[in-house]
Amino acid sequence: MLYFTFQSSRMIHVSNRRSLHYQHGAFTDLVFYTVVFLALMNSCRAQSEVIVPSQPVVSLVGEDVVLPCHLDPFMNAFDMFLEWARPDLNPRFVLLWRQGEELKTKKHPSFRGRTSVFIDELEKGNISLKLSKVKVSDEGGYKCVMSALSKASSVQLVVGKWTSLVTSKH
Template sequence: MLSLLIPWSLHKTKWSGLKQNTVVGPAQPVVAAVGQDIVLPCHLEPAANASEMTVEWTRPDLEPRFVYVWRDGVELESKKHPVYEGRTSVFSDELKHGNISLKLSRVRISDEGRYRCFIPDVGDSSVQLIPGAVSSPFIVRIERSSSGHVVLQCESTGWYPEPEVFWLDGEGNLLSAGPTETVRGPDDLYTVSSRVTVEKRHSNSFTCRVQQNHTNQTRETLIHVSGLDCSYYKLEANCRHFDRIRLSCFELIRS
């Protein structure tokens, strides 16, 4: 009878020892620039040697779901989803210190999602990855409306996730603008365009600001209108390739 109890006692002690450790991930989403390398943090707390444990990184929305698998001291490349081949790894020298973070190379927009860091008999933790892409806005059109007001159009290409566009006057006050036009390209990046009508009661300086709150990214460009009461009916300029352009009634400054 005693011989039957001893193995159970040993197994329970080992299992309880493992359960004292906790798999810990970040409390906030991880934001990564498209094309760059990123680390999804995950570690054992308190620190313990994970080099002989099984470490699994998965994305539940994929099939197969495995992003990276470490077992018996080696990586199981055959388990990995094809889109992550050659792009995921762990810090093998740091496993003995309980660092089971995942390095993801050349981040893609399609990498967006929730990742699960898991060690059997110990626990798991999840981390949300948000890829981001940004681009500076530029003024694509300056014209005078039939009512005599000046109309400015701002555009920015190559954003992810979808950003917002705001217009501000020289004092930093928000201006009422028309609805933002948004186009998502075949590369999944967004192009946004916005128009605003300015009047003599406004200051002569205006800012087009494009921002993405999830990735905490903001880009803006400044335009100085030197003559709101100019008699010209219509003025146009494509300013994509100019740092500074001077027209009869307008002076444009790219940020």
């Protein structure tokens, strides 16, 4: 994160030990304020957190389930690198999204054709994973990682089976 200290009317000290000098004037003021604005936007971006529910997500075998995950404060994740993973699997990737497209070849074979993100929602910070046709083997911990932010959170999926209750008359 960058911190700015105004040392005089012509110099700003940046916390990474670099100094930015400028002279007053319409153009230089515009450039100066643009640089400060962009630096502040970048520092705000780095403050986003990856948010998942604290309670496990429950699904039944054969159903579709959404593992909720979002950025707070929200930011556009469409062109970023998103990873959904199961750390206990090899390869661990359930879904990889990079710069507007899914990298399907890196995905664990048991998840091929069953995982997706809500593409229209990525720009709103919704990075939830949709898992279709849930299997018993899908139960476990899932990690949602935003590499550009160096942030990750984990969510637990619990999978139940349909059972029928049969009573017999004697």
